[in-house]
Amino acid sequence: MVSTQAKRWGTFAAFVSPALILYVMFAIVPMLMGLWLSTTNWDGVGPWVPVQIPIDRFENEVLANLNPSQQAFLNTYYIKDEGQGTYRKQETDEKSLRGYKKYRAMALFSKAGYTNPNFRFVGLANYMKLFSSDSEPDFWPQKLQVVRFKPGDPLTKALSIPKKEFEENFLPNITSSYDSNLIKSLYRINGENYLLDETHFPRKGRKFSVAKELLAQEDIGDEWEGFLDAVEAAAKNSQTLDVQAIMTSTITAAANGSLSPESQTLLENGAVEVYDAARLKSILSSNWFDYSNRMGVLLFTAFFSISNVIAVNVLALLIALALDRKLKTQNVLRSVFFIPNVLSMIVVAFIWQLVFSHVFPLITGTSRWLSNPDVAPALTVTVATWQAMGYYMIIYLAGLQNVPQDILESAAIDGAGGIKRFTGIILPMLVPAITIALFLSISGSLKTFDIIFALYPSTTSTMGVENLTINIYRDAFVDRQAGLATAKAILLMLVIGTITGLQVRATKKREVEL
Amino acid sequence: MLSLNKDNAVQRRKITNIVLEVLMIVAALIFIYPAVFVLINAFKLDAEITTNPVGLPSAFTLDNFHRVLTASGDGVTFFKALFNTLFLALVSVLGILLFSSMAAWAMVRNKGKVSGFLFAFFAFFLVIPFQVIMVPLVVLATDMKSLNLMGLVLMYWGLGVPVGVFFYHGFIKGVPASLEESASIDGAGVARTFFTIVFPLLTSITVTVGILDIIWVWNDFLLPYIILKKGTLVLFQFANFTGTFSTDYGGQTASLVLTATPVIILFLSLQRYYIKGIAAGAVKG
Numbered sequence: 119m120v121s122t123q124a125k126r127w128g129t130f131a132a133f134v135s136p137a138l139i140l141y142v143m144f145a146i147v148p149m150l151m152g153l154w155l156s157t158t159n160w161d162g163v164g165p166w167v168p169v170q171i172p173i174d175r176f177e178n179e180v181l182a183n184l185n186p187s188q189q190a191f192l193n194t195y196y197i198k199d200e201g202q203g204t205y206r207k208q209e210t211d212e213k214s215l216r217g218y219k220k221y222r223a224m225a226l227f228s229k230a231g232y233t234n235p236n237f238r239f240v241g242l243a244n245y246m247k248l249f250s251s252d253s254e255p256d257f258w259p260q261k262l263q264v265v266r267f268k269p270g271d272p273l274t275k276a277l278s279i280p281k282k283e284f285e286e287n288f289l290p291n292i293t294s295s296y297d298s299n300l301i302k303s304l305y306r307i308n309g310e311n312y313l314l315d316e317t318h319f320p321r322k323g324r325k326f327s328v329a330k331e332l333l334a335q336e337d338i339g340d341e342w343e344g345f346l347d348a349v350e351a352a353a354k355n356s357q358t359l360d361v362q363a364i365m366t367s368t369i370t371a372a373a374n375g376s377l378s379p380e381s382q383t384l385l386e387n388g389a390v391e392v393y394d395a396a397r398l399k400s401i402l403s404s405n406w407f408d409y410s411n412r413m414g415v416l417l418f419t420a421f422f423s424i425s426n427v428i429a430v431n432v433l434a435l436l437i438a439l440a441l442d443r444k445l446k447t448q449n450v451l452r453s454v455f456f457i458p459n460v461l462s463m464i465v466v467a468f469i470w471q472l473v474f475s476h477v478f479p480l481i482t483g484t485s486r487w488l489s490n491p492d493v494a495p496a497l498t499v500t501v502a503t504w505q506a507m508g509y510y511m512i513i514y515l516a517g518l519q520n521v522p523q524d525i526l527e528s529a530a531i532d533g534a535g536g537i538k539r540f541t542g543i544i545l546p547m548l549v550p551a552i553t554i555a556l557f558l559s560i561s562g563s564l565k566t567f568d569i570i571f572a573l574y575p576s577t578t579s580t581m582g583v584e585n586l587t588i589n590i591y592r593d594a595f596v597d598r599q600a601g602l603a604t605a606k607a608i609l610l611m612l613v614i615g616t617i618t619g620l621q622v623r624a625t626k627k628r629e630v631e632l
Numbered sequence: 633m634l635s636l637n638k639d640n641a642v643q644r645r646k647i648t649n650i651v652l653e654v655l656m657i658v659a660a661l662i663f664i665y666p667a668v669f670v671l672i673n674a675f676k677l678d679a680e681i682t683t684n685p686v687g688l689p690s691a692f693t694l695d696n697f698h699r700v701l702t703a704s705g706d707g708v709t710f711f712k713a714l715f716n717t718l719f720l721a722l723v724s725v726l727g728i729l730l731f732s733s734m735a736a737w738a739m740v741r742n743k744g745k746v747s748g749f750l751f752a753f754f755a756f757f758l759v760i761p762f763q764v765i766m767v768p769l770v771v772l773a774t775d776m777k778s779l780n781l782m783g784l785v786l787m788y789w790g791l792g793v794p795v796g797v798f799f800y801h802g803f804i805k806g807v808p809a810s811l812e813e814s815a816s817i818d819g820a821g822v823a824r825t826f827f828t829i830v831f832p833l834l835t836s837i838t839v840t841v842g843i844l845d846i847i848w849v850w851n852d853f854l855l856p857y858i859i860l861k862k863g864t865l866v867l868f869q870f871a872n873f874t875g876t877f878s879t880d881y882g883g884q885t886a887s888l889v890l891t892a893t894p895v896i897i898l899f900l901s902l903q904r905y906y907i908k909g910i911a912a913g914a915v916k917g
Contacts, residue, residue: 472881
């Protein structure tokens with residue numbers, strides 16, 4: 119009897135162990151470690167054991183408090199460096215402080231009472247930081263200044279500036295009168311926009327229009343390139359254009375007075391064009407801004423999640439209702455609506471980037487979509503909804519299968535209109551499907567990362583579309599505050615758990631049994 | 633009186649159905665347009681994509697595809713990336729299927745407090761957002777020197793098993809134990825019983841979970857992004873993301889088409905199981 123019992127438990131353990139061990143090792147242990155990390159000040163990159171310690175501290179504080187075998191262990195990895203006055207950590211491939219050795223070293227240090235400044239216990243400091251009023255300015259709404267013309271942009275981006283932006287966000291910002299006169303001379307109003315006087319500037323794709331002629335001039339030779347570079351540099355440094363000086367310093371023929379008048383004129387004209395172009399670019403990139411309101415991380419997370427949940431569920435339900443009528447093309451339609459859901463988030467983001475930059479301008483006439491901070495939040499919701507809707511459509515279709523057709527038909531015969539049938543019969547019977555759809559869509563939208571990250575790889579914060587998960591990622595891998603990031607993640611976990619817990623309880627109460 | 637009402641209702645229903653069908657076809661076309669847009673443009677020459685984004689290609693060309701297939705961003709060619717992703721997806725998913733089915737079966741056939749606790753323990757996973765374990769996973773992988781493809785496989789096993797157990801558990805509950813009992817009377821060992829008798833019965837749920845997990849692993853972005861060092865082993869989507877084709881619209885569209893096609897083919901051929909699986913999960917709650 120006993121042996122069969124033992125054998126039974128033995129097999130049980132054998133069958134359950136692989137899954138259990140893997141799960142514990144890669145989900146539970148990391149979660150616990152995450153909890154632990156959130157109580158430290160680790161930056162995510164630095165080593166957990168100190169790299170170097172001053173000689174006196176190592177010998178008097180650390181070694182003094184350890185027994186000989188422990189001292190020997192540490193001494194294998196920490197070598198005295200008289201010149202630096204420290205003990206430095208020496209690691210080679212065979213002799214490295216990895217894995218359990220690292221943890222042992224950490225334990226020894228803490229036993230001796232030495233704390234590593236790059237990795238020490240700070241208790242709930244990270245959590246307290248989140249609740250104090252002056253940290254995390256990104257969390258709260260702010261007025262954003264968006265640069266409209268980056269230094270490397272081509273002039274084609276500034277061919278047309280909307281009237282309001284020109285008069286409020288550009289011209290007034292220019293401080294030097296030379297610069298504002300230049301701008302006023304180069305831009306003419308035409309209807310709703312200020313247009314750049316293109317005739318003044320070199321044609322696109324060529325450095326300047328007289329290049330061909332200059333190239334042919336023998337007394338200039340190759341030196342025209344150096345000349346133009348010097349002109350551009352003068353423009354960027356806001357120096358006045360002294361053509362003669364630049365000519366003398368870059369063209370040998372000019373320096374020894376043998377420059378032909380023809381070449382002289384060519385150089386002068388070319389200089390003016392290049393100078394003005396570079397000057398214009400420099401003025402544009404330092405003065406042309408756009409102001410918009412950024413929601414801040416918390417508000418955007420809320421906005422995104424709520425909008426996404428509503429949009430996804432309403433659309434999915436409507437489409438499911440429409441497709442549930444045994445139409446001829448039903449299966450094909452169902453697959454078409456579902457396909458976006460099998461695409462990777464990166465692919466979805468890139469598809470929509472192409473659509474927003476190529477198709478939307480054609481249809482609507484507005485060319486700024488993704489780069490416009492005023493609509494960016496709404497666009498992220500649109501793309502995320504497009505991707506997710508198919509999944510919930512399936513859930514609602516499945517739920518609709520459970521609604522008995524005969525009850526619906528008799529209600530129709532009795533004169534109940536479509537809406538009445540929906541609210542009175544279908545909706546109550548759909549509650550289990552709604553429960554699960556809400557649960558998945560709420561937790562899913564709060565955890566959304568990939569798709570927003572791919573739409574705005576490095577500009578989520580400046581565009582006002584940074585949600586909590588992206589903020590956490592930024593803290594951990596960009597701003598080097600792994601401890602803080604994990605603390606935020608723990609809070610996020612609690613928030614998701616609470617919200618979904620409340621939601622499931624509320625909707626389970628309304629479930630109707632047949 | 634009654635029959636007249638019914639006839640009217642049926643007639644109205646037929647018309648509504650036709651109108652609805654047309655409406656839905658139009659809606660579906662609009663809905664899927666972004667993907668179609670990318671597909672059409674992949675066959676256009678670069679210049680035409682800028683001048684004529686919306687129309688059909690005037691000169692059908694496979695140039696872009698050729699460029700993508702022969703490009704090597706960061707020293708990794710397209711086919712190597714494809715192979716990496718394929719390896720990752722297949723090995724991860726096979727492991728998940730094997731381990732979850734074994735665990736779920738043992739739990740269902742040994743009802744009791746321990747099994748109940750284990751089930752809840754696995755279900756706890758749904759509450760953990762990835763961000764909590766993000767950094768620790770990197771730390772663990774660095775410690776175990778497993779910042780590589782095989783290390784990733786282990787992680788996907790650990791992360792995929794809870795949901796797998798969930799699905800198998802629900803399914804196996806509906807599988808009668810009689811066949812197993814007669815096998816054990818005949819003297820078959822437990823392992824043999826499981827692999828030769830039980831597992832074949834689980835085919836439909838295996839296919840469902842398999843497809844779900846393959847698509848998940850194939851499309852997953854953040855975990856490989858933080859585990860694999862850039863420039864060494866690169867998966868499919870990275871080429872797009874790291875800007876190998878930033879202004880090369882032709883290359884970008886072709887790359888997107890190539891990345892998305894395997895998954896779409898997989899989905900279309902097995903969609904019955906996939907959709908059934910999602911629906912089953914929804915109904916059972």
